[in-house]
Each structure stands twice: as C-alpha cells, then as structure tokens.
Amino acid sequence: MKHPTRRSALALAAVAALALTGCGSSDPLGGGDTASGSPAGTGGTGGTARADTLVIGSQQYYSNEIIAELYAQALEAEGYTVQREYQIGQREVYLPEVESGAIDVMPEYSGNLLQYYDAEATATSPEDIHAALAQALPEGLRPLEPAEATDQDSYNVTRQFAEKHSLTSLADLRNVDEPLKVAANSEFETRPYGPEGLKKAYGVDVTVVPVEDSGGPLTVKALVDGDVQLADIYSADPSIESEDLVTLEDPENLILPQNVTPIVSDAVDEEAAAVIDEVNAKLTAEELIGLNRQSVEEQASSADIAEEWLAGQGLA
C-alpha cells in the first residue's frame, strides 16, 4: 500500500525538478497553476468512480501523514475503499487538488488554513476559527469537527534559559537584556507570527537564524547548544518534552490555534464523516504527541502507528 504513495511523491519530485530546470513551457511555477502538477494517480479517478472510492491526501509532513492514515484505516474498517495520496507538498500545492475534487479528505490545521483563505481573518479562539473556516472554504468543501489536538508554531526556550530570566510567556522576553535569536525556517521571517508580529504584540526584537528543517533535530540542536535563544518548533513535536524545553505562552494570541481539522469534499457523506469524527474526538494533544513520538523515536511507519492506535482506541 505504500507504493502508490512513493510513486506519486516521485512523480511530484520529477515535476518539481522539471519546473526548476525551466523546461516547462506551461508556466508550472505560476502559483495557482500548480494543479497541472497533480499526482499521477488522482487525475484518472475523477468523475463517477470517485463516488465509491475516497481519496485521502496528506501534507509533506510526517505527522500529517499519520493523521491521514488514521482516517484511512478507520474508513477501511467501515468498508470504504480508500486511495492514499500522501506527502503532497504544502498548501499551495495540494489545496488546488482538494478544491478540484481530486482529493476528498485532507487533514488540516484550522488557523493557518483560515489565513490561507482569508488573510484578514480576525478570529483567534478555536471556536471562532472553526466558524470562520466553514464560511471561508470554497464551495463543495466543509470542515469536520476539529480535534482537541493542535500542532502549531511555538516559541521555545531551554529550561535553563527560562529559569535564568524567569520566562513563562512571550511578554517576559522584554526583560531579557541580551540579543535574541530565533532558529526557524526562513519563511518564518515573513509570517504574521514572525519577528514583526512579535514586535507588534509584545515589543520584543528578535533576529531569525534560518535552519531549514522545520523545527526538526537541527533546530533543536541549535537551541540546546545555545547558538540561538529561541526556536520555532511545532507544538506536537515530541522533542519539546524529551529535551525539556519550555514553550512560551502566547497571551496575545499572536499564533493562531491550529486544531487538527479534516477538510472534506461532498463525496464524504454523513456516515463517512461520522467515522472521521469518531477518530478526531479521540485525538487529544497528548495522543498526537504520542503518535509523533513513535515516528520520530522508533521510526515506525504511519500504517503501523495508525493500526496500533486505532486498535488501542477500539476504533478498528
């Protein structure tokens, strides 16, 4: 079952490579046109065949794939036929696929998804975000009930640094008298919750040290080594606990909550939605970190992780 995944990932990589070398004459780099780079497997399944096969996608992010696999196996256990299209890049790449109906179920994160569709959105609580999201999504798509689990950018410091400057929240950073560096992906610089947002909400100046592994081991290492004082790490990352890091609180809601929220097409009827809802209801913050830990620390495959978890929760 993994092979189609790999193959579509390869196909995408090939498309990307072609695009990078500038061979494409059809302007493959042109933002919204990325639909032309659809995974080979999905294009042909459009139309009538999709009614009985549900296509489940995932981001190019291991944790997102695990969540997608939870939905996939839960649906299969209820007799649905599922086609997996995992590891399809980031929002700019897969959302056009979801909008076109090539993907029926996509695990998403509420706050960032809302900002994708509505950059001016003002909602900050999980409930308001969910309500706004239901309005903002294009025709034919709807969000299912969000899980309690969130996975969002978070500012982290080492326990030692937190104690030295008695830090619990981002506002406390004002009292730190040394220059502050944040290890994060380079795009962090341009995000609303990046340095500019931090300055506006808390009056704190930071500079970004780009480390391009999305809060992975290199970022954590930079923080623990003291090369940087802060690191942007996803809140469901098990290394926050294993490295004894302190996540600074965000009383001004600079970073929007990112509850795990499945986005589904009309091909997902009430019964199928109920199956996914049932999985989501059990997906607490701790459960998600536990799932991620099995991938990061034990290198278990998403299929094995999902199978074990669903059995443990009595869902499959």
Added chain:
Amino acid sequence: MNQLWEAVLWCLDPGRWTGPSGIAARSLEHLGYTLLAVLIAAAVAVPIGWWVGHTGKGRGAAVAVSGAARALPTLGVLTLAGLLLGIGLVAPMTAFVILAIPSILAAAYAGFEAVDRRVIDAARAQGYTGAQVLWWIEVPLGLPVLVGGLRSAALQVVATATLAAYVGAGGLGRYLFLGLKTQDYAMMLGSSLLVVTLALVLDGVFALAGRAAVPRGVTVARRGVTA
C-alpha cells in the same frame, strides 16, 4: 520565459544589492565558502595525492576512497555534521570539503602519472634525488592536471554551497530557500542565476590558471613538435 525575465529583473534591482543580506554580501559569502572549502580540501588532498603519485603506493586505496566519497550525498553529510557540530559554518564546510576532496586527490596523483617516464628516468640518470624529481619534475609537469582537478572541485562546491543556508549560514542559498518556502519563484530562480554566474566566472578564472600552469618548457617543446 516570463519567469526567467522576472528572475533577471530580481537580480538587477539595485536595491537588493546592498546591506548585510544584500546580493553583493551574499555572493561574497558564497564565493568565500567555495574558496575556503577548496583550499582546505587541497591542503588535505594534494599532499596525499602527490605522495601516492610519487611512490606509486596506496593507489588502490586512494581510488577507492575518492570513489566512495564522490557517492556521499552532500545534504546527508551536512545534516549529520550539523547534528554533531551544531549549526553555523563548520557543518556545511565539512560537507563541502568532503565533496571537493575526490577531484583534487585524483588530479594530484593522475598529474604525476601523466608525466613521461623517460623524463623521470633521464633525471635520475643525471643524479636527481627523489626530492628533486618530485619538486623539479613531477610537481611542475603535473600542475596543469592538478589545476583541472581544483577547477572541477570549485565548480561542484560553488553549485552546492547553497546548502550552507540549510543550517543557518549565509551564501546565496538564503534566497533559494526563502524563495522556495514563500513561493517567490523570481527570487528562487534569480538566486540560481547568480550561482550560475558565479560558477562561470570561477570556471573562467581556473581555465586561465590552468593555461598559466603549463611550464614554459612544455609549451616550447609542443610548439617545437607542431612546427
């Protein structure tokens, strides 16, 4: 074509050239990383290559090691080194040096092997010591091949040095990653064009150096043969 034009415009915007993260500063960093990596790699590989070429010992090992090192994926080495050494310049520099060593090592001993055995025999017959053969004959006659090795090493490193930005260092890779992550493809393609330009300039410089490295006696002899 439109994308390419936007990328060219991106490169040419004078406002982007100045400042600590301007194109000029980033290009200099990029060039600096490249030269430093080639220099370190040469300091390691040239003595070993000359020793292998001069004595004929350890040739099998040198071929095996440089062959294996060529197969190492640089991003993997970089990540591994980063996890051991932390972020900054040391980890990417380690990866770039490993990338540069094989070409230089192979060129150093291949240059010696290309020297006509009769020249060395003649030198020995005139009473040259081993050291004199090395410094007066093998090194100067092997130099053009060695410069060729440095040239290909520099090209590989200049094209790969974008990865330094992966672990918090500078260079033109900063633009490449930022452009990739923020869908700013003019920036991404523009920075690639800058890397290509830098590579072409370096290649030209090494081509000239390669010509200058040919000893005068050899050019005279060649002219004599063709005349």
